[in-house]
Amino acid sequence: MPANTASGYMKGAGAAEVNRPAATRISPALQALTAAALLLPGLTEPARAADDEASIQYGHYEESPRDVYSRVPTSEFGFDLKKIPNNFAPITVDSIHVQGKTLLRDRWRFTANYSEDTWSGATPVATAPAGFGGNKAYGGGGSVKHTDPSLGDTITGATPYIQSLTPVFDQNFNPVLDKGLDADFNQAYGFGSQPLTHTMTMASPETRKQGDFKLGYEWDEAAVDVGGGLSLENDYESRFVNWGGRLDFNSKQTTLNFSQSYTNSTVSALLDHDSLPYLGAIGYELNGKDDNGYIERFSDRLSGGNAILHGKREDIATNLSVTQVLSKSALAEAGVGYTHSSGFMENPYKATYAFFVAPDSFDATTGVYSNLTGSGIATTAFTEQRPNKRNQVNLNLRYVQHIAPLDAAMNLKYNYFFDDWGINAHTFEGKWVQPLPWGLTVTPTIRYYSQSAADFYHPYLVLKTAGSGDANNVAAYRALIQQYPNFSSDHRLSAYGALSGGVIVNKQFARGLNLEMGFEYYSHQGGLRLGGGGEGGYADFSAYSANAALKVDLDTLGRGLAESGGGHHHHHHHQHGPAQPAGLMFGHMLNMADDWMIGYQYMYGKQAGNLLQGAQPVADSAIISNNAVHNPNCANEQCFAAPSDMTMHMHMFMVMYAPTDWLNLMLMPTFMDMSMNMRQLDGTTTPSNTTLVGAATTHAGHEHQTGGIGDTNISALVKLYDDKLHHLHLGLGVSAPTGDVDIHLRPSHTYEIGLIHYGMQLGSGTWDFTPTLTYTGHLDDWGWGAQIQGVKRLQDHNESGYRLGDMLQATAWGSYRFLDWLGGTVRGIYTTQDSLHGAYDRPHVPIGTMDTPANHGGKYWDIGMGLNVTIPGGSLAGNSFGVEWIQPLRDDVNGIQLEREGALSAQWNYMF
């Protein structure tokens, strides 16, 4: 979060309001005028900073595919440099960010954030002259690894290749292209400038989650805050604390901001299994167990030999800035920041090619160093090595000028960065904030960034000494370190410029609802570097990002509600009625026309424990059926693996509007992430990873994750009957297939192992009809209800060739309100779901029970127990929270599946 996000200044008005009885509330206009006259505006927050605010943001980032070149066979013995099709999906990131801000007890401000991103796609690993063949073009079927033009194979895509390149250098150690044999069977070479290329690898989806908070206290002319948080991903765990303060003086025309943060991170990176035998990681073994990086090697039943790169890292950042009012229509800010980092600062997934050119490998007749002469050229890709310390300085300048004729604001920012790694960077940013009628604000943005390369950045390294065929040869490593104590080919440390432009559109609705949408196009090019000298065009890429955010000002909504008269306020209290189980959906209806409700529901589900067949645990020996080659338990293939645990987190956001008092319209987008671990079935042996099935089974030894947008539900709720005791409503809805069903795994050992397991796809892929019928009743503090919910798939199959089974769920519950604000619920749930129909019609490698369409669905009996909190009055009136644990009583699954451990639901609703 930006360091100088301090608190608002309107807290005086808010505080006065809470203490005043409802009957004597001042009108909003008079409130505003009084506040403006009595209080001096601060500079770090706009006039309407809300005391209580909630926001949700979704973002999508996607890069363009990169151009990959390689040395490709063009005739029986000849080769040439060609661009090869890059079938790796480019990097995409889906993220959500949820934030809640509240004013506790007059001067205390509390902010809590949760964010989650899932990313996957192609990323560069190393760089080399394209002619050396760092990306092998491969073609033919799944079992064919390399092209063979004599067999008529066509080149279908790039695969990373870090062993046995074909390096050739001229007498000045410039790279040369080995063109193979020409028509006269003479060795031919291509001299002259050679393009470089990235060795690209695919990353399977990975999810990062972060939670953080900030607590602040405000005086009239000062504020302090303290905060902390945690960020978790499979390979990186980060804990941080921060503190800061703000001082206003000169009658608030000058503000001094100070902030500091301390971050402690632990890295445990599982190195790319495919490249492990060829990766020079010896440097991390010679250190012993050093926090600056060490390797732990271990063996796994499914995936064989593995290595984890461990490291620790600390960052301390300090920021100081001064904001100054320059005139009635302009203000400026100047700031300086210093960050000191120490520990493991490498990117564990990046490597740098080192070419050891033995002096005796020079052939005077052809004029080249090559593998055909003498000791040849040894190639090793070493995991990169960066210094253990980094000092960074940032200088910031910001200027905001009001443009009176258009009532717009011009917002300019300049940042100069330099560090002791040799990187200097300039950032220029400009925004034009233009308010328009109808509550719209349009802000075009432009940004230019330019950086120099780090001192130790090299696309690849050349050493004029003999190397070794062994990637982990100590002598070769020491020779490397003597000449290059630090080295990295990470494009993030190269010299380049980036230009981006976009637009942000903001729409303020009545009642404190604000929608913001942004789009940006970003272009990274070596040629854009300020002053030239940037990295070559091979490293260029572009990206676009699109996002949408909904912000709710809970004060404005609450205030608006109170002003409609006492009657509405009382009605509002009753509208919540009896507590409903937090895991229930489509259960609430709004009773008054023009009412809105927004809500957020979180669901966590876990499967772990025994494998069940029907309702009974089943032993591995019964599943594998003597290692039968056509085993119906495993999609008619041989069984090797089964799931050991599976976790799902689902975030659902709901917006509901009542156009009349008997009809509600609801929109519910979802965001989810899932992870699955697998284990080897007892009695099986993982095949060699030179076979397709072996490669897929090996890959199953690592945790699989998926995450992103799920399906979106659009529903109408129709009130059928309602009186003081009973209520009945019908829900008619459809689920739109916005969740992916074609997520696939990264290639393993140069094999395309295709789509990920059915249960890990994010959506159903089909339009589904989702009817519900809900009955509720209440008397005094008691409540009860029942619901039938169905899901009927409206299409025969989705784009991946299958459809999920139809579902029916029946539930009945009772609730009791213990206190004015606290209630409990108990319920029983019965669910029946059909198995999958159809099967993947695209490449997919079945290796276990989870790959069988018939092993999905079943009948489930659960009991749910929950607690609900409703806030009856005060500034947070209208909010309700619920939590429910769903305990499985009995699972009767179709075929063979992992049993369920339970599910947790948490729900927050706000009606206004």
Place this chain on the structure above:
Amino acid sequence: MIMFKRAVSAVSMALALQLLGGCAVAPWERGTLAKPQMALEPNPLQTELRGHAYGAREAATGSSSGSGGGCGCY
């Protein structure tokens, strides 16, 4: 004498602070500055999201915020 010196130093301090403020802008003249478009950071949610994307691809951007955070590097 001491009082006079104190007064002079107080006035010079006040003058210095006033000069620091450029031309002083009285509270009732700050209507324009208080407009939402005049905020130093008019779109904090956007800026944070974009900042995270830049930080994953640029060497300089990750270090300027004072609050720490995770990697999410790709």
